[in-house]
Amino acid sequence: MKIKTEAGERHVLAITVDNEAGVLAKITGLFTARGYNIESLTVADITADHALSRITIVTSGPPPIIDQIIAQLDRLVPVHKVVDLNDAGEAHVEREIALVKVAGTGDKRIEALRLADVFRAKVVDTTLSSFIFEITGNSDKVNRFIALMRECGLVEVGRTGVVAIARGPEAL
Amino acid sequence: MTEMSGADMVVQALVDLGVDTVFGYPGGAVLPIYDALYKHPTIQHILVRHEQAATHAAEGYARSTGKPGVVLVTSGPGATNAVTGITDALLDSIPMVVLTGQVSTALIGTDAFQECDTVGITRHCTKHNYLVMDPERLGPILHEAFHIATHGRPGPVVIDIPKNVQVATGEYVVPENILHNSYRPQVEPDGDAIARAVAMIAAAERPVFYTGGGVINAGPAASAALRQLVALTGAPVTSTLMGLGAFPSDDEKWLGMLGMHGTYEANMAMNRADLIIAVGARFDDRVTGRLDAFSPDSKKIHIDIDRSSINKIVPVDLAIVGDAGRALAAIVADWQAAGHKARDLGEWWRRVDGWRATRCLDFPEKKEADAEIMPQRAVKALFDATRGRDPIVTTEVGQHQMWAAQHFGFADPNRWLTSGGLGTMGYGFPAAVGAQIANPDRLVICIAGEASLQMNIQEMGTVAQYRLPVKIFILNNEWMGMVRQWQELTYESRYSNSYSDSLPDFVKLADAYGWTGLRIDTLGELEAGIQTMLDTPGPVIVDCRVAKLANCFPMIPSGAAHTDMILQPSDVTGTMDDEAKALV
Structure with missing residues (x-):
């Protein structure tokens, strides 16, 4: 007997929660306990009094599972609001930052710098044999940049994961 | 301060x-x-x-x-x-x-x-x-x-x-306002959804109420509203294990429990219905059987206070998030305001009566005084002997639990305490202790299996200390009966570690804790033994010896549909494939 798994579409969820100990564990634990995917997760407090945090989770699953994830998150006591940014179609902005370290000399080093310019990546550190680039964009752009850097001496990558916000004047 | x-x-x-x-x-x-x-x-x-x-x-x-x-x-x-x-x-x-x-x-x-x-x-x-x-x-x-x-x-x-x-x-600070800053469960049902529910119920030809523990949790008013709504609509009612008592078991509209060890009529009605009204129930796998065959031709209304229960397992046509009691009362009020009359459900009831005619809870037994006691008979005798005394019944987990659910009737909520979701062996006896503490003058009986009881048997000391008149009625078949039944049905009777070896002498154990201990061995001793238990003040443990290899039927085998019930031992054929084994 083989165990079947279901493929699904990518969704970006924005969740506001009480900024208190254990909240992140509660949320990530819900995902592991119920077998949901986390592709990326970011969290930081967002209010002047540090009372609320915003968590952005990129997950994937068939539509009924996405509905379940939202309902399960929504009933957790410290969760204030859960919004599926995909509900607004493409009407949300997604960004992540990557720091990309590339080492090498000669043509590869020049090529790395030229590609970074094309991607509007910033050089934030340099030695005679390395660069650290900072690139901001949606995940696709960051992925493509990293893929190109693999050919130019990529040695290390750090990524923030996705933050996202709906377009237009309304708040979450 | x-x-x-x-x-x-x-x-x-x-x-x-x-x-x-x-x-x-x-x-x-x-x-x-x-x-x-x-x-x-x-x-x-x-x-x-x-x-x-x-x-x-x-x-x-x-x-x-x-x-x-x-x-x-x-x-x-x-x-x-x-x-x-x-x-x-x-x-x-x-x-x-x-x-x-x-x-x-x-x-x-x-x-x-x-x-x-x-x-x-x-x-x-x-x-x-x-x-x-x-x-x-x-x-x-x-x-x-x-x-x-x-x-x-x-x-x-x-x-x-x-x-x-x-x-x-x-x-010491007492909060003035305990309205939580983020936890605000929706208790009032949406009015439009209620109106749609009323229209769907009024239009249904084959409706069934499928109720669960949420009706009990919503308080006695919810059970009262359920009874009123059933009386107004004339529709049959079934319930999950957790919901027993919300609707009286002696009512003619009661179909019995549904699900794996539910009645044939309840499961067939669910399968053939054109409308299911789920109230405070969560479509557990023990209830639905094989999902792709679950109630295929029905519209479904789901009333639940937890939004995450809705569409979790079975997609529904109408969701009503809110307190079960308030939702039922709102449906009753809307139904009456709209001037609906109960539809003629005669044809539907004729079909239900046809399923009832299988008498699925009947069991074979010998009637002689020295015959061994069938466990179902023991539960029925206990039920008969306690009629009118409004007992609180707790159970452990296993065959005895299912037999109690099938053969013990409840007229009101909060009388039936059992571990449904987690299925915790060792629940029943301490639950009886808690129920007796809360209801010192009521008759509290724990229907137990000899294996489950031993998981928290140390509480005999607690009962002795507080002089609680708890009665433990053990259906003792010397097996972890449900495990043995599954091994018989699924693993060709390879009884791996399911025999209750080295049992204590429960009568002597009772004596050791200052309880009264009784033993019932044969059918002829059953009624008198139960009467002695009821007449004896203080805590009593009854070691009721029952047929060792009896199985709990009817039963939906794992991976099967509501329509594929095993009604009798003779219906059991072959062994299960891996898919079915994994679904258990």
């Missing part, structure tokens, strides 16, 4: 919240709270013999009264022993507040003596939990914890209190 210690605040908060009983077990990290309790005689503390039993007793207290159960245990093993009962309360939506002692804040994280990460361990088996680091937070947190445990879908809340927080002093 006078300063008081954290421990005094805990006890003061319990008093302010109307708590009359705490089930617990002392230990190093809760000694300050135990000392504070010593000075507050208004709160009765029931000393159990194992922390798991404290949680089940609190569940029994809660389930039989509708009030939250309260537990007090120490850190480390005290907390971990409570985890099973906490999880049981989560799965069955039982309101419970568990206070756990913790090592002092400076020692947290150092692997101190009797330290465990209680909030970490209980994070996913509680509705919510707290670690209190400041005594002045105790007042607000205790009040909030009771609010969360009892509002919306009820559940267990753990409050972990380090020992130095119990000792430190501060101001």
